[in-house]
Amino acid sequence: AISEGEILGSLYSRGIKPDGVQKLSKDMVKMICKDYDVEVIDAVAVRVEEMAKKKEIFDEDDLDKLEERPPVLTIMGHVDHGKTSLLDYIRKTKVAASEAGGITQGIGAYKVLVPSDGKSQTCVFLDTPGHEAFGAMRARGARVTDIAVVVVAADDGIQPQTTEAIAHAKAAGVPIVIAINKIDKDGANPDRVMQELSSAGLMPEEWGGDTPMVKISALKGENVDDLLETIMLVAELQELKANPQRDAKGTVIEAGLDKAKGPVATFIVQNGTLKQGDIVVCGEAFGKVRALFDDKGKRVEEAGPSIPVQVIGLNNVPSAGDEFEVVGSLDFAREKAESRAQALRLQHLSEKAGDGKVTLSSLA
Numbered sequence: 249a250i251s252e253g254e255i256l257g258s259l260y261s262r263g264i265k266p267d268g269v270q271k272l273s274k275d276m277v278k279m280i281c282k283d284y285d286v287e288v289i290d291a292v293a294v295r296v297e298e299m300a301k302k303k304e305i306f307d308e309d310d311l312d313k314l315e316e317r318p319p320v321l322t323i324m325g326h327v328d329h330g331k332t333s334l335l336d337y338i339r340k341t342k343v344a345a346s347e348a349g350g351i352t353q354g355i356g357a358y359k360v361l362v363p364s365d366g367k368s369q370t371c372v373f374l375d376t377p378g379h380e381a382f383g384a385m386r387a388r389g390a391r392v393t394d395i396a397v398v399v400v401a402a403d404d405g406i407q408p409q410t411t412e413a414i415a416h417a418k419a420a421g422v423p424i425v426i427a428i429n430k431i432d433k434d435g436a437n438p439d440r441v442m443q444e445l446s447s448a449g450l451m452p453e454e455w456g457g458d459t460p461m462v463k464i465s466a467l468k469g470e471n472v473d474d475l476l477e478t479i480m481l482v483a484e485l486q487e488l489k490a491n492p493q494r495d496a497k498g499t500v501i502e503a504g505l506d507k508a509k510g511p512v513a514t515f516i517v518q519n520g521t522l523k524q525g526d527i528v529v530c531g532e533a534f535g536k537v538r539a540l541f542d543d544k545g546k547r548v549e550e551a552g553p554s555i556p557v558q559v560i561g562l563n564n565v566p567s568a569g570d571e572f573e574v575v576g577s578l579d580f581a582r583e584k585a586e587s588r589a590q591a592l593r594l595q596h597l598s599e600k601a602g603d604g605k606v607t608l609s610s611l612a
């Protein structure tokens with residue numbers, strides 16, 4: 249061990265007089281550590297490496313401006329196991345009463361308030377057909393979902409799409425919460441489902457493992473509060489953060505052509521804050537954000553991290569899974585979108601040519 253005095257001495261000998269206010273430069277710290285043959289760990293580098301592992305969307309510049317953000321959830325599972333029923337129940341009961349009437353036009357995601365620890369916390373549910381959204385986005389390397397909620401019917405057990413959902417979530421490194429559904433039914437056997445899941449490598453917390461499993465009835469609403477609380481606990485452990493004070497980037501989760509509005513796209517903002525008037529590039533599309541609408545169809549001025557928002561003003565319909573980002577000018581946006589479109593055209597051509605090479609005849 250080295251005494252404080254010794255280090256102070258070595259600083260003084262270099263002409264530095266730390267007075268409790270002055271900060272040491274990184275170089276200074278490295279020099280002193282070298283004197284004592286101590287290895288320095290670059291905390292920022294370590295954090296950036298961690299971020300890369302977790303596929304965080306923020307970068308080094310954001311580190312000192314990070315704030316908590318709500319978790320983004322996807323409900324997955326085998327057909328008829330109760331995904332829609334669960335979403336419907338949550339939507340009916342967990343969206344503030346004053347707003348409930350407003351949810352008519354789905355934008356592919358919505359915010360839900362979960363009472364937790366005496367306060368109300370927001371989480372965001374993706375409402376897109378789980379598998380497609382997840383699959384397409386993952387194929388593009390996008391990671392929008394923070395937690396996968398896998399619904400398994402207690403009277404049916406693990407089925408092919410259950411296995412697929414679990415595989416997707418694992419491959420993306422997304423934590424899984426299991427909802428064992430339909431416990432109200434005759435023939436429901438939650439223990440058997442837990443047994444099957446253990447065999448598939450997901451050991452229930454109840455049995456000493458680390459996968460939370462909650463037995464629910466989506467139809468009757470039984471234990472859905474428990475499920476939401478469990479989800480929020482898992483979210484807390486993830487320490488989800490973003491920097492709201494920068495230009496937005498994120499991912500398109502849904503897009504289409506509206507007769508009146510033109511191309512519309514739902515974005516999930518993953519970092520920064522998207523504002524009306526921003527210029528965005530998104531896949532092969534670009535444009536100036538003319539208007540933003542929240543999940544209740546209400547016009548909003550801006551949307552921060554994790555918040556889904558419908559955007560109009562794009563020149564074209566992007567694809568689910570496309571990334572978007574705010575850029576400085578329309579010219580730059582056009583250029584970027586065009587070069588992206590060209591890259592994709594070349595890729596298609598080379599795939600068609602079959603040998604990975606683009607020939608003149610295939611270009612003609």
Ligand code: GDP
Nearest residue numbers: 327328329330331332333429430433465466467
């Ligand atoms: P999805 O295909 O996963 O979206 O499944 P749905 O939500 O459409 O549900 C399929 C069927 O199961 C519907 O007839 C639901 O009413 C029924 N169902 C869903 N959850 C429950 C439940 O908790 N209990 C019972 N008894 N039926 C349920």
Ligand code: MG
Nearest residue numbers: 328331332333
């Ligand atoms: Mg459904």
